[in-house]
Amino acid sequence: MNENRHPIDDLFRDGLDQYSVEPPMHVWERIDQTRTPVYKLINNFKQNARWYMSLAAGLVLISSAAILILKDGKIDDHALSQTQAVNEAPAPEAPSGSAGKSEEAPSITDLQAENQSFQSEASTNQLPATTNPFRAELPTRASNATPQNRASEETPQEMAPQEEPSKTELAQNGTNVTPPKEQEKVDVPEQMENNEQIVEEVQGEEIPEVTEDPLVKSSEEANDPQPEKAQQPVVNPPITPSPWSVEILGSYDFVNRHFQGGNPAYRNARNKYEKVGAAYTFQMRAEYRFNRILSVRSGLSFSQIHENLNFNYTSPDQINVYQKTGYIIDPINGPQKITYEVKDTMPGSTTTFRSSNSYTFLDIPILLNYHMYTTNKWDLGLSGGPVFNLAFRQRGQIVNPSVTDVIKLNGASNPYKGYAGLNVMFNLTASYKLDKHFDLLFEPGLRFGVTSLTNSSFGMTQKYNSYNLFTGVRYNF
Numbered sequence: 172m173n174e175n176r177h178p179i180d181d182l183f184r185d186g187l188d189q190y191s192v193e194p195p196m197h198v199w200e201r202i203d204q205t206r207t208p209v210y211k212l213i214n215n216f217k218q219n220a221r222w223y224m225s226l227a228a229g230l231v232l233i234s235s236a237a238i239l240i241l242k243d244g245k246i247d248d249h250a251l252s253q254t255q256a257v258n259e260a261p262a263p264e265a266p267s268g269s270a271g272k273s274e275e276a277p278s279i280t281d282l283q284a285e286n287q288s289f290q291s292e293a294s295t296n297q298l299p300a301t302t303n304p305f306r307a308e309l310p311t312r313a314s315n316a317t318p319q320n321r322a323s324e325e326t327p328q329e330m331a332p333q334e335e336p337s338k339t340e341l342a343q344n345g346t347n348v349t350p351p352k353e354q355e356k357v358d359v360p361e362q363m364e365n366n367e368q369i370v371e372e373v374q375g376e377e378i379p380e381v382t383e384d385p386l387v388k389s390s391e392e393a394n395d396p397q398p399e400k401a402q403q404p405v406v407n408p409p410i411t412p413s414p415w416s417v418e419i420l421g422s423y424d425f426v427n428r429h430f431q432g433g434n435p436a437y438r439n440a441r442n443k444y445e446k447v448g449a450a451y452t453f454q455m456r457a458e459y460r461f462n463r464i465l466s467v468r469s470g471l472s473f474s475q476i477h478e479n480l481n482f483n484y485t486s487p488d489q490i491n492v493y494q495k496t497g498y499i500i501d502p503i504n505g506p507q508k509i510t511y512e513v514k515d516t517m518p519g520s521t522t523t524f525r526s527s528n529s530y531t532f533l534d535i536p537i538l539l540n541y542h543m544y545t546t547n548k549w550d551l552g553l554s555g556g557p558v559f560n561l562a563f564r565q566r567g568q569i570v571n572p573s574v575t576d577v578i579k580l581n582g583a584s585n586p587y588k589g590y591a592g593l594n595v596m597f598n599l600t601a602s603y604k605l606d607k608h609f610d611l612l613f614e615p616g617l618r619f620g621v622t623s624l625t626n627s628s629f630g631m632t633q634k635y636n637s638y639n640l641f642t643g644v645r646y647n648f
Contacts, residue, residue: 179491179515201583217531217564224453224473231419231455235646239608413648414460418468420612420643424450426476426635429620433572433631440574445528448477452639454536464542472534472558476635480526480568484575486519524577528567530624530635532591534558540600550602550610558618560591572630586629592622602645614641 204210216223426447430438456470492514499507535558542552565587568577578584598616605611620634 179517182493195583197583205581213564217529217566220473220475220531227455228419228453231417235417238648239646414466416458416460416610416645416647418454418456418458418470418612418643418645420454420456420614420641422452422454422639422641424452424474424476424618424637424639426450426637429634429636431632431634433629437570437572437574438631440570444480444482444570446479446481448479450474450476450637452637452641454641454643456536456538458540458645463545466540466542468538468540468554469536472532472536474532474534474637476530476532476637478528478530478567480524480528480570480577482524482570482577483521484524485521486575488519489517491515491517524568526568526577528565528569528580531562531564531566532560533562534560534591534594536596538596538598542600548604550600550604552600553598554600554614554616555595555597558594558596560593563587563589563591563624586625588624588626591620591624594621595619596639598639598641608647610645610647612641612643612645614643615639616641 428447430441452472452474454470454472456468458466458468460466492512494510495513496508496510499509501507536556537559538554538556540552540554542550544551565580565585567580569580569586571578578586580587596616596618598614601613602610616639618637618639620636623632623634625631625633
């Protein structure tokens with residue numbers, strides 16, 4: 172070996188060649204955990220979280236469209252069945268005594284007897300022959316007689332013009348002054364065939380003049396067909412909207428990281444070498460509306476925060492002091508062995524650490540909504556409530572508290588908890604109705620971290636506060 176060179180490499184090699192350190196048991200336990208199927212599944216989900224969330228969002232949109240199509244089809248079928256039921260409903264029965272019933276019509280002999288009794292009463296009251304200008308005609312049931320027979324049935328008195336009495340005279344004599352309704356022609360049912368035969372037998376006989384009889388008039392009015400009621404348009408009952416709705420939202424978040432406690436130099440190093448990058452949140456929620464003012468929403472929230480580590484560590488210069496043995500040639504005594512001290516200065520080395528960190532949160536928000544302003548299209552309000560964490564996962568590296576190295580987040584020295592604890596969220600809510608099912612959503616809001624993400628043994632707390640800009644769509648059932 173050359174004596175002019177410092178054998179530092181040989182010293183390290185000789186001194187540390189047989190040296191070994193037994194790793195602690197928790198390191199092996201941590202390695203065994205990484206070999207389990209559950210860990211591999213979670214790690215696979217972390218690496219492909221974006222694809223899984225995109226697939227889930229696509230499935231939700233397809234399911235919503237299918238529900239919309241099926242729901243509209245059911246409503247149309249229901250309305251059609253109601254319309255058919257109304258159209259096929261049986262017509263209301265004609266009132267008693269109408270032409271629609273198959274009661275037996277009074278005969279001509281009965282009508283003549285009633286007219287003779289009425290004439291006798293009129294002569295007793297000394298009424299003129301032309302007391303009532305509205306002469307009773309044969310019942311409409313005899314309308315099938317030929318025109319020639321009808322002409323022969325009219326008497327000379329009927330053809331002669333008669334002088335109409337005044338309403339005052341009619342009222343004094345007790346005669347009805349209300350003119351009868353115009354007689355309408357009605358179809359003769361099959362049950363009236365016997366009455367038609369009776370009318371044909373008496374056509375050749377002379378029919379005396381018949382003045383209007385109130386009884387005959389009332390019977391004729393009773394036999395007049397009732398005017399058909401106009402068919403009312405079918406009006407379906409109003410459909411009560413369902414209080415349930417489903418929402419899908421996404422947000423780009425602006426995150427602020429907050430440290431508290433611990434060594435100030437370490438906090439400054441974390442803020443200097445670790446920079447917060449992009450962050451985003453996806454939420455899938457269900458809303459139940461109690462009334463026009465209050466509603467509650469809950470569902471599943473997936474958030475991820477990215478950080479970039481850029482840490483350069485330069486070790487200080489090392490001064491190695493060691494003793495060296497040599498010989499001095501003494502011309503008198505000969506060679507003399509001596510030991511002397513040697514100082515060797517070694518410049519420090521620079522180590523660079525680069526890492527892309529990610530912090531993933533899986534939460535359940537429970538938000539109470541207050542709707543301040545509601546119109547046919549717009550809905551404005553406030554919402555707020557707690558956000559409970561289900562799982563919290565980390566990946567990457569952070570600066571070591573000694574600021575000389577880094578901590579690997581997938582190792583045994585990971586300072587973060589497995590659960591992020593509790594957060595609080597406040598949002599401004601605005602929605603615009605596109606149609607009866609779909610609404611556009613816009614919700615700017617704040618999310619505050621309440622509990623620390625690090626273990627108590629780490630000596631420093633870490634929290635995240637974010638400003639969210641949610642946009643999405645709502646489907647109303």
